[in-house]
Amino acid sequence: MSLIIIGTVAFDAIETPFGKTDKIVGGAATYASLAASYFYNKVKIVGVVGDDFHQEDINTFTNHGIDTEGLQIKDGEKSFFWSGKYHNDMNSRDTLVTELNVLENFDPIIPDSYQDCEYLMLGNLTPIVQQTVIKRLKNKPKLIVLDTMNFWMDIMMPDLLETLKMVDVLTINDEEARQLSGEYSLVKASQKILAMGPKYLIIKKGEHGALLFHEDKIFSAPALPLAEVFDPTGAGDTFAGGFIGYMAKVGTVNFNNMKNAIIFGSALASFCVEKFGTEKILNLTAEEVTARVQEFVNLSSFSIES
């Protein structure tokens, strides 16, 4: 039994109003698997890098007990590279460089040792690659979570719609939910999207928290108000990884557990933005995570006597 996370493993160069980094290890699968590793100890990644990705970079994962057998290393090729610069409000950014490199022909390989997969996180990639992973698993996982973005809605909508039929949970942001559904109201949007296949829909609203939709139920999760967002890179992937890691830990898929999973995912994401890249989520203690979750409880709890 394991949790498989597929997504980009990359080098990022990030500039924010607070400073800039050299190339650091990033990518959706990196953030998500690190986050998941705080809750579950059978996390395995699927991805591809070039031979510029050295042992010390791979140690990012192995230090957290993350299985990298599914991380292909392509000799003579270079890893995916992304460089971006955030604006002063931290809510928008310019992409300076995108070099797909090894990602261009990414054919995800699922090692035999991964066939015990019960929980599957499909990080943002082409819908075709995401589908391929599902098809290469011999047993249907207990829970499949899909992350995607507006880019695939723009250029590969039919493939995305096909993939949506195969997953349990979709995570997108509010603008993407509106684009995917053609509805401005998120309630109406959720109804249309749930009819496309996923049984659960998580709409991420950044500093405004997240909404979980399932059948006719809605859960509204707060975001922790932060004095300073140092670097938002990877926050969404950290959220998704914390979410599915917590679900794998509790082992039962239902609405109440998902509510808690959203809180744990949000807690991990709130750490992520405190430092550059993965720096903060590389070295959290269980006590820090518990204390942060308690902040979410304090933030949103109220008691009305009826």
Next chain:
Amino acid sequence: MSLIIIGTVAFDAIETPFGKTDKIVGGAATYASLAASYFYNKVKIVGVVGDDFHQEDINTFTNHGIDTEGLQIKDGEKSFFWSGKYHNDMNSRDTLVTELNVLENFDPIIPDSYQDCEYLMLGNLTPIVQQTVIKRLKNKPKLIVLDTMNFWMDIMMPDLLETLKMVDVLTINDEEARQLSGEYSLVKASQKILAMGPKYLIIKKGEHGALLFHEDKIFSAPALPLAEVFDPTGAGDTFAGGFIGYMAKVGTVNFNNMKNAIIFGSALASFCVEKFGTEKILNLTAEEVTARVQEFVNLSSFSIES
């Protein structure tokens, strides 16, 4: 002991993608006092109208047990008139007409029978008029809530800052909090604003809910996700009125009661937007309000075992 609400009493003509109204009774004090009347039976308004405001219009208040002794009727003058048109997303609107009329020289008169005021809601008006009301009360109320807007920050900031020193709670939206403080982060903004005088700050975020700041504590209240917003006019005033009405009902000013007051205010506001103008909040039953508050509880509650 009473709750005084001061603010505009007006005629509005509203156009939304769903239709348009003729002149209907509106204004901040109208929405706020109607909302407050669901929780407290000693609500008294202070405002001014022209002789175009007829007995049937005044009945809007008296039918809800709202005292109108402080509502001046100016012979030979016309009531404040506002006309606006909402865009398709309902988040922005164009003002088509603003006729100040009687509001231009509004001098708020506090009848003797209002001097038992314990709770005071200062709806959005010039900071000078808001200050005048505080000064004309012989006893300092237990709780003073001030609503204001970016317009007064633009043209009367020194007066607004002076007024802020005299109030307990400030309600503004997120953009206004940023403008007032010069800080983008709402946490930093709240720290600066709390240093200006108010002991409590409520930041309204529309469809994203509201934040309550007090000392080093924060409460995040959800908004009810709605399939349809029919007409957002008056939602903020309805929220404020429900908030202070609930506070007057419970009678003890503290953070926990304010959290609940925000939920009750949000519940009333969620009704307000379901129909044009005040239509929906004119005829709510106690059962409807209780059921709506329960929706807020269900929406945001989760239970994490530690």
